[in-house]
Structure formats: C-alpha cells, structure tokens
Amino acid sequence: xxxxxxxxxxxxxxxxxxxxxxxxxxxxxxxxxxxxxxxxxxxxxxxxxxxxxxxxxxxxxxxxxxxxxxxxxxxxxxxxxxxxxxxxxxxxxxxxxxxxxxxxxxxxxxxxxxxxxxxxxxxxxxxxxxxxxxxxxxxxxxxxxxxxxxxxxxxxxxxxxxxxxxxxxxxxxxxxxxxxxxxxxxxxxxxxx
Numbered sequence: 001x002x003x004x005x006x007x008x009x010x011x012x013x014x015x016x017x018x019x020x021x022x023x024x025x026x027x028x029x030x031x032x033x034x035x036x037x038x039x040x041x042x043x044x045x046x047x048x049x050x051x052x053x054x055x056x057x058x059x060x061x062x063x064x065x066x067x068x069x070x071x072x073x074x075x076x077x078x079x080x081x082x083x084x085x086x087x088x089x090x091x092x093x094x095x096x097x098x099x100x101x102x103x104x105x106x107x108x109x110x111x112x113x114x115x116x117x118x119x120x121x122x123x124x125x126x127x128x129x130x131x132x133x134x135x136x137x138x139x140x141x142x143x144x145x146x147x148x149x150x151x152x153x154x155x156x157x158x159x160x161x162x163x164x165x166x167x168x169x170x171x172x173x174x175x176x177x178x179x180x181x182x183x184x185x186x187x188x189x190x191x192x193x
Contacts, residue, residue, distance in 0.1 A: 007021070007024070016039065016041070019032065019036055048173055050148075062149065064102040064103070065178060066108035066135060067140070067174075069108060070179075071183065073102045073105035073109075074101050079101065082102075084097075086098075091191035095191035108135050108137050109134045142170070148169060152166070153165070
C-alpha cells in the first residue's frame, strides 16, 4: 500500500522538503535522493517544547537568572568575580564564567526601602552595596532528568517540622516565559546576543 510508505504531505517528512527514499523524487526541485540538497521547512508547534540539543544550555541560563523577575542573580557592583567575568571578550568564555559565579546564588538580591547602615556595607570588601533591583525571591536548585527540567523547591511546613523538598517540573512554557523576559543588558552580560 503506497499511502502507508509514501511520506505524508504537510508531515514531518513532507516531499517538498526533499526526498528520503530512492523511489521518490523531490517535489520542489524534481531531483532524486542523491542530487536533492534538501529544502528548509518550518513547523509551527502548538506548545513550546525543550530542544534536546539546547536543554543543557537552557538549564544553565535558568540557573543564572531569577525565576520571578528574570534578572541575573549576580551584580557587577557587588561581586568582584562577576565584574572580572564581564571583562572577558569571548562570549562562550564569559557565559561559562558567569554561570560558575551565578550558580551558587540562592536569592535574588532585593533593594531594601529603609537602608540599614549594617546591611548596606559588604562585609568582605567594606564597600557600600549597590542594589541591582532584584525581587528577593528564593532561587531553586535545577535538575535535568531526560528531557525535563525540575526545580528543587523547599516548602515550609508547620512550626517545629522540617522543610520538605519537592521536585517541581519547570514546563517549557514557564522556561519560555522566564527566558523571554531577560533584560537585553543581562543577555549581553551572559554572553548571549
């Protein structure tokens, strides 16, 4: 039955994209399998999905930014290692270095309204801290299992009880929302364009 073996039009192996079988010719250039270079196609997906080739990079970016406000967890005014990382010209090297600095941060730094003298001075350097306008939310640990990303979230229990750690799935829609709202200057700082 030819309808079961022939590539379906409008499907993943549409004959307009090039031929995948010796017995059929390409519908775009009318060449056989050896001479057809293949043609670009675009499939509009109903929902976002993780790309297997980029899921590790997506995980690293999600470890570098706040999941509430999409700002970088590090700030060049308060972190000397981060300031040194920004001096790197190579975007790949800058990305790797910024990731190493940011992955240890667990809180998005918040600007306090009533500045306290003790809180506004960095204990390590003795200089005044300059807030970067974060939201103050806790940042979860991110784990990858197969083609899914999980956030290890600590949930407070009743008084006297231990905090419970739960794995919460980061859906592709949530990841897309976070990535879409990263400010332009933070993208450059991460080594992305």
